Amino acid sequence: MARRRQLYEGKAKILFEGPEPGTLVQYFKDDATAGNGAKHGIITGKGVLNNRISEYIMLRLQEIGIPTHFIRRINMREQLIREVEIIPLEIVIRNIAAGSIAKRLGIPEGTRLPRSIVEYYYKNDALGDPMVAEEHITAFGWASPHDLDDMVAMSLRVNDFLMGLFAGVGISLVDFKLEFGRLWEGEEMRIILADEISPDNCRLWDSKTNEKLDKDRFRRDMGQVEEAYQEVARRLGILPEA
Ligand code: C5P
Numbered sequence: 001m002a003r004r005r006q007l008y009e010g011k012a013k014i015l016f017e018g019p020e021p022g023t024l025v026q027y028f029k030d031d032a033t034a035g036n037g038a039k040h041g042i043i044t045g046k047g048v049l050n051n052r053i054s055e056y057i058m059l060r061l062q063e064i065g066i067p068t069h070f071i072r073r074i075n076m077r078e079q080l081i082r083e084v085e086i087i088p089l090e091i092v093i094r095n096i097a098a099g100s101i102a103k104r105l106g107i108p109e110g111t112r113l114p115r116s117i118v119e120y121y122y123k124n125d126a127l128g129d130p131m132v133a134e135e136h137i138t139a140f141g142w143a144s145p146h147d148l149d150d151m152v153a154m155s156l157r158v159n160d161f162l163m164g165l166f167a168g169v170g171i172s173l174v175d176f177k178l179e180f181g182r183l184w185e186g187e188e189m190r191i192i193l194a195d196e197i198s199p200d201n202c203r204l205w206d207s208k209t210n211e212k213l214d215k216d217r218f219r220r221d222m223g224q225v226e227e228a229y230q231e232v233a234r235r236l237g238i239l240p241e242a
Contacts, residue, residue: 011037012050012200024083025074028054032200034219036128043218048076049229050198055079056238057162057197064161066154067192069181084181084194088142090121090129091151093159094175098203099216101175110210116159118152123179150191151180158193166204169235171213174203199229 004016004025011033016025028047033040051073058070071080094117097107101117120137121129138145155178166173179195195201199214206213213228233239 022083024081025078026081027078032218043225045226049233051077052238053198053233054196069192069194084183086181088123090123091155091178092119093155096174098174170207172205172207174205176202199232
């Protein structure tokens with residue numbers, strides 16, 4: 001097979017030119033970083049698991065009418081996606097206090113939040129993805145008020161759906177991060193869900209024991225990282241082919 005042209009290499013994924021115009025190939029690496037790249041490691045088999053988990057979740061979301069960039073999985077580490085113009089925002093939805101909100105606001109980790117909280121971060125590695133307000137997003141033109149409303153509405157629907165999906169397999173969805181992109185069809189522009197949804201960008205706790213089944217095991221040097229990702233895949237009923 002001809003070698004694909006690499007377009008972009010991120011911390012956990014590589015994007016290659018796709019087979020047809022308007023498509024890309026998203027390759028999942030085993031690399032893991034934390035603290036905006038300060039810590040780096042390899043979680044053997046993570047790429048394979050995240051490719052499968054993200055495929056599964058994107059397909060379930062498409063079934064409820066959330067538009068996503070996912071087209072199909074190609075092999076164990078690659079999926080075919082639609083090429084979009086990435087909006088430089090990370091939208092974080094939180095149901096239970098953990099991570100940065102627990103630290104910043106002094107809320108004990110594990111506290112159920114009064115309602116789901118939406119936060120925005122400006123996607124910029126050099127600046128360490130700073131938190132921003134709606135004012136910054138619209139004033140600097142990263143997204144129009146209408147586009148932002150669209151992203152928030154989709155994020156809250158994703159949250160409702162995924163909370164139920166994970167609850168069904170004994171997992172609490174603590175928080176997660178989404179990214180969106182613009183898809184141009186002639187003069188028409190649609191915003192669709194992009195990137196991935198996996199234990200790399202969700203906090204997932206066992207509903208009974210609160211055991212962490214996500215990247216916090218890597219961030220906090222807790223060990224058994226691959227096993228935790230495997231457990232999420234196993235509960236969702238999707239283990240990777242041997
Ligand atoms: O670190 P923090 O508590 O703000 O993270 C909230 C959620 O967003 C977590 O699920 C984390 O995995 C995800 N996140 C991410 N990429 C980042 C920052 C946070 O996927 N750059």
